[in-house]
Amino acid sequence: MASLRRRAVPYLLISPTVALIAAFLVYPIGSVAYYSLQNRNLTRPWADGFAGLENFRRMLFEDELFWQSLGFTAKWVVAEIGLQLLLGLALALIVNESFIGRGLARSLVFSPWAVSGVLTTGIWILLYTPGTGVLRFLGQPETAVLGNLDTVFPAVVVTELWRGVPFFAILLLAGLQGIPGELYEAAAVDGAGRVRRFRHVTLPHLRDAIVLATLLRSVWEFNNVDLLYTLTGGGPAQVTTTLPLYVAQRAIDSKDFGYGSALTMAGFVILLFFSLLYLRLSRFGEER
């Protein structure tokens, strides 16, 4: 009896978490699958009913915005992750050195991590608006960078970099701190210069951290809706609409739950691929 009670302890401890996850994460995923086969639009309740694969047919064969959003999602994630990896690695290497004021420098460069997507939008609108922004100091006084097809992509990428690089740097800094200092000393004794120490000591040890940070951040940028929703609203001409942003707009603005759910299923397929990759890699990391 006593041993039965003791065996029940861990299950009791995790039960609230399991219940919450089941009710508000697992069940909703199941219901998305169900809705995706339905006509369901809050603004047109009389037309609700079973739709079969109609939503998917519309999505795959008639909805150009779906394919366009997939294309932009890929472009967005690749650009963001590539630049965040480069800048984040550089930043992590810099603040890993010892110098006076390092603690303060770290807090300052990491601080945008705590800023929300909406607040980032608010701040960068002030910077980008013609006449009031900072671009007039760079000789571009009249360009509305967010409304122009040529400039909107670099503008949103830079904005997200401001908020995204710190987290990448934090993840990589944690990896850097796990490298034993003796390795650098040994390499220096062997006559390895700065560049060779970086290539042969730092990079190999940082590999796992880089792979996992890249993967985590890719998923995060894929899912990132707040910033684009408020900064560009997916425009101009829908060129900055990612798939999750498209889903959110369907849910929030047009209340078309059936079709939005079909779009969500497409997103899940992509995320599932990333999750499996992540699980494989994180288990791979544990064994070593």
Add this chain to the structure above:
Amino acid sequence: MSTDVAIRPGRAHAPQNRSRRRPRPKRDRGRVLRLYVPLGLYLVFTLIPFYWMVVFAVRPSGSTTPVPWPITFEHFETVWNDIGYAVFFRNSVIVGVWSLLATTVLAVMGGYALSRFRFRGRSLFMVVLLCTQFIPGAMLLIPLFTIFKTLGLINNLGSLIVADTVFNLPLSVILMSGFISAVPFTVEEAAMVDGCTRLRAFLAVVLPQLRPGLIAVGSFAFIHTWNNFLFALMFVSRQDSFTIPVGLSYTIGEYSADFGALAAGGVVAAVPVVCVFAVVQRYLVTGISAGAVKG
């Protein structure tokens, strides 16, 4: 300001009476190029947007000077009283604090189970926690809206507390189990041998040593909840239930000509997270790496 702090050491401590170390000045120049120049540039990139927001918030409308003087608080009065940030702020604090408490308590329970017990289903639980990190709130807006409508929680801050807690939980549990594992089991065991129950041993011996973990997990939960925009936008449509991010998004839309109000609203939104960040940033590197990278 901080670039001064960063640049000073190389010059201030230039070796003068140690003739043996001649190459030092040359190394210093390399260090300036390698370290302080890029760091200074990056600091400019990081800090100018913050500075710009503060400038807009404290200078009178119509002024375009980059250095505001004299400063005014009229924009703060506008957003706080007229636009209703006093209410948004109160709502955000309510949601943030309840979600922080719920997340922390549940994370301690779940983390303790993961760290101290080897039970059947443990690895399945871990896998579920890892995978749910990947589920975006934006994709679940539709079903969650339906659930909260059934529960009668639309336009109720309760829906935000529940939803934010659920999305904070997976990472928090993993983080907390890492912090609990760092407290050696032997101290707890010793207390139990002395006659404490498991719960009393935990409260008396483990909990006091868990302070960094509690601060880290609580702060992450608060920051995420404070910043969450889409749930509040979807589940709440009455203005007296708006949270700060929703209020800010309306300020962006409706007051797009009034940059003073937008900037002052931004400062109101930033102050609490900046304060929490100042507390938590010491644990950022260890905390995040324990949870997110190692799993």
